Amino acid sequence: MKRYAFFPGCLIPARHPAMEFAIRYTLPRLGIEVVDLEGASCCPDPIYFKSKDKLAWLAVAARNLTLAEDLGLDVFTSCSGCTATLAETYHLLQDATLREKVNQRLRRIGREYRGTSRVRHIATLVRDEVGYEAVRQSVVRPLAGLRVAVHYGCHLLKPSRVMQVDDPNDPSVLENLVAALGATPVRHRHWYLCCGKACQSEELPARMMRDLLRTVNEERADLLCMICPTCFGQFDFGQLKVARQFGEDFHTAPIYYFLLLAFAQGVPYEKLGFERQRLKPECLLRLESQAAGSGAVGA
Amino acid sequence: MRVVAVSETTADNEQVVRINFDFRRELAAKVEGHLAGYCYQCGACVGDCPAATYNRDFNPREIMLKILYGLGEELLVKDSLLWQCTNCYNCHERCPQEVKPVEVIISLKNMLADRGIYPEAVQKIIQTFEETGRTAPLNPAVDRQRERFGLPPLRPVPMDEIRALLEPAPADGGTAPPAAERGGPA
Numbered sequence A: 001m002k003r004y005a006f007f008p009g010c011l012i013p014a015r016h017p018a019m020e021f022a023i024r025y026t027l028p029r030l031g032i033e034v035v036d037l038e039g040a041s042c043c044p045d046p047i048y049f050k051s052k053d054k055l056a057w058l059a060v061a062a063r064n065l066t067l068a069e070d071l072g073l074d075v076f077t078s079c080s081g082c083t084a085t086l087a088e089t090y091h092l093l094q095d096a097t098l099r100e101k102v103n104q105r106l107r108r109i110g111r112e113y114r115g116t117s118r119v120r121h122i123a124t125l126v127r128d129e130v131g132y133e134a135v136r137q138s139v140v141r142p143l144a145g146l147r148v149a150v151h152y153g154c155h156l157l158k159p160s161r162v163m164q165v166d167d168p169n170d171p172s173v174l175e176n177l178v179a180a181l182g183a184t185p186v187r188h189r190h191w192y193l194c195c196g197k198a199c200q201s202e203e204l205p206a207r208m209m210r211d212l213l214r215t216v217n218e219e220r221a222d223l224l225c226m227i228c229p230t231c232f233g234q235f236d237f238g239q240l241k242v243a244r245q246f247g248e249d250f251h252t253a254p255i256y257y258f259l260l261l262a263f264a265q266g267v268p269y270e271k272l273g274f275e276r277q278r279l280k281p282e283c284l285l286r287l288e289s290q291a292a293g294s295g296a297v298g299a
Numbered sequence B: 001m002r003v004v005a006v007s008e009t010t011a012d013n014e015q016v017v018r019i020n021f022d023f024r025r026e027l028a029a030k031v032e033g034h035l036a037g038y039c040y041q042c043g044a045c046v047g048d049c050p051a052a053t054y055n056r057d058f059n060p061r062e063i064m065l066k067i068l069y070g071l072g073e074e075l076l077v078k079d080s081l082l083w084q085c086t087n088c089y090n091c092h093e094r095c096p097q098e099v100k101p102v103e104v105i106i107s108l109k110n111m112l113a114d115r116g117i118y119p120e121a122v123q124k125i126i127q128t129f130e131e132t133g134r135t136a137p138l139n140p141a142v143d144r145q146r147e148r149f150g151l152p153p154l155r156p157v158p159m160d161e162i163r164a165l166l167e168p169a170p171a172d173g174g175t176a177p178p179a180a181e182r183g184g185p186a
Helices: A011-015 A017-026 A054-071 A080-092 A096-107 A122-130 A132-138 A173-179 A203-218 A229-235 A237-246 A257-264 A283-293 B021-028 B033-038 B050-054 B060-068 B090-094 B101-114 B120-132 B140-148 B159-166 B178-182
Strands: A002-007 A032-036 A075-077 A119-121 A147-150 A184-186 A223-226 A253-256 B004-006 B016-018
Touching (some): A002 A054, A017 A257, A054 A096, A054 B101, A054 B159, A075 A122, A096 B159, A119 A122, A122 A132, A122 A173, A147 A173, A173 A184, A223 A257, A229 A237, A253 A257, B021 B101, B033 B101
Parallel strands (some): A147 A184, A223 A253, B004 B016
């Protein structure tokens, strides 16, 4: 088993514990040991607190990274916001002057940032350290016939010089992860648009979301798959709001990739917390009854 | 209107924009705020900007131009246009000069914060973080939900450490609040 420090962030543990459960269930089945980071705080978030004081933001982020450095482990994140903060901190603190400014603050609490722990988003961790084939082999009920639109969100891919994850203009990692589950990934025309959560306007993100969701409908997608809890909120409750506001039929259930993986690895539908979603991925129930019929459920 | 940037010694003329170097110096003291100086106004940041696409008043190139002239004070107002940035990083991706317009915009927001001007929603999230170390606070309902999935209760963040890190050092630049004067060993 390869060991990695798990940085769960704020939203997933507090608002979406089903996502945390899915991560802790699926990764060991892919040969990854999840190691907890004692004493971690908010990353801090790359939108709000960063807007107040970038230097304090770097200092708190660097403290979180030192927790992993103490364990001698690389860190993986499960939220694109945490990925943005921690990966950017790792990148910026390669600059000696800035690192010294941050370390001046860390010395107040007896810590030092050394830059020895890399930061990976969980999706790239699975791609690079597990591989698509191993994901495919962990599946006990393939999601055959399911059309899954992929929402990349922004901070997994960009800025590409910092993230070094995939081609930001034509990425493939999430499509490949979806295909490994036996589903058919589809790319909606406006796949590259942002979820709009960080924009402090009611109106602008609503129109952006409307345009994005129209192209999801064009693809007749069963699900909209994503890897960020913030995007998830926008496409769950937010999707209903936009549908009502514009009087359009938007109803593609969003799903966090690792919940989809847990389902494909055999966890029963009712154990995955879907009842807490506004838009429920009920198309999965069809696959569950098929699998139950052939006796393939291995939870 | 055609605007011309000239040095501060030129006589008053309403057709002329005076460069306010104080503003530029204040911005440059913020992390990556100085990058605006590399902008050559090509506009590559605009085409892929979702905020610009959906709101014609928002234009990252024009924001950079205001900074180059030192006229950024116009942006440091209540309900500033800056908050319409979606933080998507497309401008960072497209900029041939590595200006990172989104980071410069965040540095401008740091200047807004120094002036105590935040949207209420933003202020609330920052306050939650400063008080609890998290943006989504703990409560018994959260732990009950976690228990359903076999997850342990969340533990409080060591706030003494976080608070010590938030205290600015006098040498950090920008207009630090007076509390900085009695800050930690900087």
